[in-house]
Amino acid sequence: MNETRKSDKTRPESREDRLGKALRANLARRKAQARARADHKEGGQAENSAPESEE
Template identity: 70%
Template sequence: MENKSDPTRKSGKPAPKGREERLKAALKANLARRKAQSRARSTSEGTDNKDE
């Protein structure tokens, strides 16, 4: 196999808008999911202590 550069990727140029939008949406979804997980953990920790 030869190492040929991908003609769609050009170094030094900004990323296409579509890719940036996808990354932005993925980052936002990831952050929301992590916040929800954190909230769920904090509420479950509070309920566990009541049983003791």
């Protein structure tokens, strides 16, 4: 009758838990990439937006 239960910390994660964690990590990585691209794009446009002198 006395069953030994493993605590939640020692129990392996379920498939859904692992997939959810991977999905959140992927989303965070993609957001960081998008922010980096936007920052780079804005910086590049600022340099090119100045009118060129005509000679």
